[in-house]
Amino acid sequence: xxxxxxxxxxxxxxxxxxxxxxxxxxxxxxxxxxxxxxxxxxxxxxxxxxxxxxxxxxxxxxxxxxxxxxxxxxxxxxxxxxxxxxxxxxxxxxxxxxxxxxxxxxxxxxxxxxxxxxxxxxxxxxxxxxxxxxxxxxxxxxxxxxxxxxxxxxxxxxxxxxxxxxxxxxxxxxxxxxxxxxxxxxxxxxxxxxxxxxxxxxxxxxxxxxxxxxxxxxxxxxxxxxxxxxxxxxxxxxxxxxxxxxxxxxxxxxxxxxxxxxxxxxxxxxxxxxxxxxxxxxxxxxxxxxxxxxxxxxxxxxxxxxxxxxxxxxxxxxxxxxxxxxxxxxxxxxxxxxxxxxxxxxxxxxx
Numbered sequence: 001x002x003x004x005x006x007x008x009x010x011x012x013x014x015x016x017x018x019x020x021x022x023x024x025x026x027x028x029x030x031x032x033x034x035x036x037x038x039x040x041x042x043x044x045x046x047x048x049x050x051x052x053x054x055x056x057x058x059x060x061x062x063x064x065x066x067x068x069x070x071x072x073x074x075x076x077x078x079x080x081x082x083x084x085x086x087x088x089x090x091x092x093x094x095x096x097x098x099x100x101x102x103x104x105x106x107x108x109x110x111x112x113x114x115x116x117x118x119x120x121x122x123x124x125x126x127x128x129x130x131x132x133x134x135x136x137x138x139x140x141x142x143x144x145x146x147x148x149x150x151x152x153x154x155x156x157x158x159x160x161x162x163x164x165x166x167x168x169x170x171x172x173x174x175x176x177x178x179x180x181x182x183x184x185x186x187x188x189x190x191x192x193x194x195x196x197x198x199x200x201x202x203x204x205x206x207x208x209x210x211x212x213x214x215x216x217x218x219x220x221x222x223x224x225x226x227x228x229x230x231x232x233x234x235x236x237x238x239x240x241x242x243x244x245x246x247x248x249x250x251x252x253x254x255x256x257x258x259x260x261x262x263x264x265x266x267x268x269x270x271x272x273x274x275x276x277x278x279x280x281x282x283x284x285x286x287x288x289x290x291x292x293x294x295x296x297x298x299x300x301x302x303x304x305x306x307x308x309x310x311x312x313x314x315x316x317x318x319x320x321x322x323x324x325x326x327x328x329x330x331x332x333x334x335x336x337x338x339x340x341x342x343x344x345x346x347x348x349x350x351x
Contacts, residue, residue, distance in 0.1 A: 055292050059090040061117045065104025065125070067097045067214055070186075071233050071316050075150050075280050076120040078312035082303035100189045100350070101125040102137055109142035113285040115292035120149065123279045127335040128189045131343040132350040143283040144293050145328040147300045151279040152318035153253035154195050155237050155260065157246045158229040159222055167250040167269040170229060171203045182208040184218030184227040188350045191278040192218075194339055195231040195252060197346050202273050222246055233278070234259055234317030252276045259317055279321065281328050293325060 060083070064076040073095060080091035096104035105125055111117035126140055156167060164170045174181040185193035188211045200207050210227050212218040215236055221227050223245045230237075231252065238259045241248045251257045252275055254267045266274040282300060284293060303309055304320035313320055323331070342348075 055115055055295060056087050056089045058116065059092055060087070060115070061092050061094050063094050063096055063104045063108050063117065063119050065096055065098075065101035065119070065121065068095050070215060071235065071278070071318075072120060072122055072280055074316050075313060075318065078309055078316075079120070079149055079282075079300070079303055082306050082309045083299060086299050086302055100129055100133075100187055102129070102133075106137040108283070109138045109285060111285050113144075113287040113289075115284055115288050115296060117285065118146070118296070119143065119283045121281050121283060122191055123281065123332075123335060124189055124191045124194060124339070126281075126332045128191075128194055128339045128343065129350075130336070131340045132189050132348050134349075140329075140332060142286050144286055144288045145325045145332070146282040146284055146293055147297045147325065148321045148323040148328050148331060149280045149282055149300065149304065150313050150316070150318040151277045151321040152234065152316065153251050153257060153275070153277050154192060154231050155234045155241075155251055155257075155263070156199070156229065156231050156249045156266070157222065157237050157241065158249060159225045159227070160244065160247055161225055162228055162247070164249070165247065167264075167266065167271065170249055171205065174203075174205045174207055178206040179208065181205075181228045182210050183229045183231070184210045184212055184221055185230065185232075186215040186218060187211050187213060188348075192230065192232050194342060195276045195278075196229075197348065198276055198342050199231060199271075199274055201342050201345050202271065219246075235315060238317070250274075257317065258314065278318075279331070280318075281331075283328075297322075297325060 062076055062080050064073045066072045073093070076093050080093050084091040096107055101122060105119060105121065108117055108119040129136055130139070156170070158164060158170060164173050183196045185196060187193065192215065193209065193211065215233055218227065218230055219232065219236060219240065222230055223240060234251070234257055237246065237248070240246045241260060248260055248263045250266045250269050251260060251263055253265050254272065254275055256263065256265055266272065284296070301322040304322045310320055
């Protein structure tokens with residue numbers, strides 16, 4: 001029996017004892033107050049029970065800390081659509097771009113810890129940003145990791161006029177022209193930026209980074225010949241490869257990509273250490289109830305098993321990758337070690 005129920009029971013017992021011991025013609029001054037108190041407490045309990053509805057009982061907001069139309073946004077919308085069906089509630093995608101994901105991350109870190117505001121983060125926000133930004137308005141401790149969502153390799157591609165057709169030729173060309181070969185990215189610290197820096201570090205290349213405000217601008221300049229190469233999103237680059245507007249050299253994986261089956265992997269090219277995957281994880285504000293986190297994690301796994309969701313993710317060059325909160329935390333820690341070394345070796349700084 002709950003404490004509140006015990007109190008109600010005691011009140012009614014006292015009321016009945018008072019009636020039995022008083023006699024019909026004696027004054028009963030405590031009967032009415034006791035009855036009123038019991039009824040009031042009973043009403044409070046009913047109200048509390050009504051308010052303790054199963055989660056979620058209202059719309060959930062999924063914050064994507066990048067612009068609409070990018071890989072993170074597309075993955076977030078595919079996930080939101082499926083979770084909305086599971087929860088019978090609207091899952092609203094809210095884009096809060098800027099500062100390498102920091103604006104959206106800070107917003108969610110300060111939100112109520114009730115499970116109604118979630119963050120879909122790219123891996124670099126927690127594995128790279130802490131090492132390249134002097135002032136970061138959030139930290140991993142500000143969040144409750146829930147699950148990884150999706151992962152996928154990247155593509156090394158060059159402008160069509162660059163006289164290279166293989167990854168090894170690109171490396172040789174860059175060594176023959178130190179400081180003159182450049183690459184573009186979605187911005188400082190982005191996953192595609194760090195993948196190119198890892199290539200440069202592994203091959204000991206002196207290449208220049210040209211950051212853009214989003215991948216689309218970088219790819220437009222690659223087609224125009226203003227930059228030499230990118231290590232970018234497969235889904236965005238595949239149509240450009242098919243049309244001949246850029247040239248694909250290698251996929252950053254050990255197996256070939258379904259989207260580009262004729263493009264060799266970095267392992268095939270002799271550089272297995274260049275395998276790198278972008279990934280996207282779901283987090284809630286710290287102190288979100290464990291039961292809510294577990295419920296979301298369970299339903300994310302259900303959503304990612306849905307064939308339509310799988311197809312949507314594959315269209316982004318990704319595969320579903322659900323994990324437990326503990327596995328997501330370990331992924332962040334493991335990759336933080338790797339990327340902190342690249343940051344140190346390449347002497348990278350954002351501010």
